[in-house]
Amino acid sequence: MGRTPCCSKREELNRGAWTAEEDTRLSEYIQSHGESGWRSLPKKAGLNRCGKSCRLRWLNYLRPDIKRGNISPDEEELIIRMHRLLGNRWSLIAGRLPGRTDNEIKNYWNTHLSKKLTMSSQNPKFPMQAPADPEQSASSDSSEDDVVRSAEYGVINHSGIRSPPAKIGGTSISARVPPPVASDEVVIMKSWKQLLEDSLMNELDDSEDNSSLMGIELSNDMLESEAPLMEIQNNVSCSASDPNESVYSHGHLVADETSNQRTSESNVLYSQDCNVLSLPPTDHTLDFRIQDFSLESLLQPSVYNLEEICPVQSQINGSDHVSCFALAAEQAMTDIYNNTLEPDWLTPVDYENQSSQPDQMDVLGNFFLSDENWQEEVPTSLSKIQEEEYRDILVDISNN
DNA sequence: AAGTTTGACAACCGCGCAGGT
DNA sequence: AACCTGCGCGGTTGTCAAACT
Numbered sequence: 001m002g003r004t005p006c007c008s009k010r011e012e013l014n015r016g017a018w019t020a021e022e023d024t025r026l027s028e029y030i031q032s033h034g035e036s037g038w039r040s041l042p043k044k045a046g047l048n049r050c051g052k053s054c055r056l057r058w059l060n061y062l063r064p065d066i067k068r069g070n071i072s073p074d075e076e077e078l079i080i081r082m083h084r085l086l087g088n089r090w091s092l093i094a095g096r097l098p099g100r101t102d103n104e105i106k107n108y109w110n111t112h113l114s115k116k117l118t119m120s121s122q123n124p125k126f127p128m129q130a131p132a133d134p135e136q137s138a139s140s141d142s143s144e145d146d147v148v149r150s151a152e153y154g155v156i157n158h159s160g161i162r163s164p165p166a167k168i169g170g171t172s173i174s175a176r177v178p179p180p181v182a183s184d185e186v187v188i189m190k191s192w193k194q195l196l197e198d199s200l201m202n203e204l205d206d207s208e209d210n211s212s213l214m215g216i217e218l219s220n221d222m223l224e225s226e227a228p229l230m231e232i233q234n235n236v237s238c239s240a241s242d243p244n245e246s247v248y249s250h251g252h253l254v255a256d257e258t259s260n261q262r263t264s265e266s267n268v269l270y271s272q273d274c275n276v277l278s279l280p281p282t283d284h285t286l287d288f289r290i291q292d293f294s295l296e297s298l299l300q301p302s303v304y305n306l307e308e309i310c311p312v313q314s315q316i317n318g319s320d321h322v323s324c325f326a327l328a329a330e331q332a333m334t335d336i337y338n339n340t341l342e343p344d345w346l347t348p349v350d351y352e353n354q355s356s357q358p359d360q361m362d363v364l365g366n367f368f369l370s371d372e373n374w375q376e377e378v379p380t381s382l383s384k385i386q387e388e389e390y391r392d393i394l395v396d397i398s399n400n
Numbered sequence: 401a402a403g404t405t406t407g408a409c410a411a412c413c414g415c416g417c418a419g420g421t
Numbered sequence: 422a423a424c425c426t427g428c429g430c431g432g433t434t435g436t437c438a439a440a441c442t
Contacts, residue, residue, distance in 0.1 A: 016436080017411080060410075108409090111407065404442075405442090407437105409437095412434070418428090421424085
């Protein structure tokens with residue numbers, strides 16, 4: 001059964017370019033009645049237009065917070081980066097560019113960037129990335145390490161202590177203070193909640209003693225605060241929680257520090273409203289926050305994609321840590337809940353003998369390699385191009 | 401100067417999803 | 422469960438002005 005069209009084709013509605021008078025009518029109506037009921041809006045506003053057309057005109061052109069004017073180099077770079085990770089998900093990309101619409105970004109991509117990027121891939125004379133900001137380049141010097149918070153992309157070793165920073169393609173990378181939590185990340189978390197809701201209920205049904213479940217509470221205020229990650233993390237507390245109680249966290253991985261046995265009770269990930277996700281056993285506690293748009297990427301219902309790497313901001317023993325987290329890992333976790341994957345598949349990396357388990361290293365996506373071993377032990381599936389991707393992503397975080 | 405091509409961007413269209421009945 | 426409605430998204434088309442021949 002097909003849907004009814006949003007407006008009858010028999011009606012003789014205005015089409016094409018909007019007149020100034022139509023714009024005025026639409027703006028005035030929305031300003032006094034709000035944005036809702038697009039289907040009935042044209043009639044009420046005295047417009048001979050399809051409701052859909054009104055909506056589009058308002059969202060893409062008349063809205064007061066629309067940013068007019070050329071796309072800045074910074075915006076362009078962000079579009080390129082995000083498109084690389086998200087593809088043609090224009091609305092998602094637009095969400096990161098205040099005042100810009102998905103339509104505008106889509107058009108800009110199609111008319112400017114797609115050609116530009118094609119040229120740059122064929123001819124190095126056309127650089128893909130905007131030139132580095134001299135100020136930022138300077139600030140990445142080791143002399144400013146006190147400004148750069150202990151956020152090397154270091155190695156997580158067996159005892160949870162980071163070894164020297166990893167290198168990507170021979171280049172050491174460091175990170176600045178993490179950016180504030182963006183409100184749209186909260187929205188993303190709500191999507192995540194949806195994804196995991198059924199899994200949680202199954203988990204709780206199977207668990208006889210729910211009191212052993214661990215949760216991390218994080219208030220709404222924390223999520224929406226402008227405080228950087230470090231400050232937020234300081235406010236996080238671990239506690240046993242009533243599964244029926246609303247637990248509001250930003251995505252935390254709590255692993256059992258003492259047991260090597262994976263149990264659904266001890267290795268859990270709480271999301272908002274008490275969602276739980278079992279995780280493989282590890283011998284350390286990771287408290288992570290998925291950085292930037294990576295969480296959205298992780299949620300894509302794609303098959304395991306070892307090429308899609310997402311940066312993850314994490315905190316280990318009180319120190320910031322940034323690593324890369326493969327889409328595959330998240331997908332695997334989802335599959336565990338869908339009972340299509342044995343949890344044992346996602347076992348912890350043998351930190352002391354990584355070279356014998358390159359696949360696990362890929363799946364978890366972390367850089368476990370020591371400084372001197374990076375070149376030799378780079379995962380076999382990590383191509384040169386992917387190395388470039390890693391570097392771009394991580395440099396991006398550091399510049400934020 | 402006139403016709404044609406190209407580029408930019410506004411607008412349209414169809415589809416899918418979520419929520420309601 | 423089936424159907425309906427509203428909305429949002431992404432691909433495509435239409436329009437107009439500038440550039441080109």
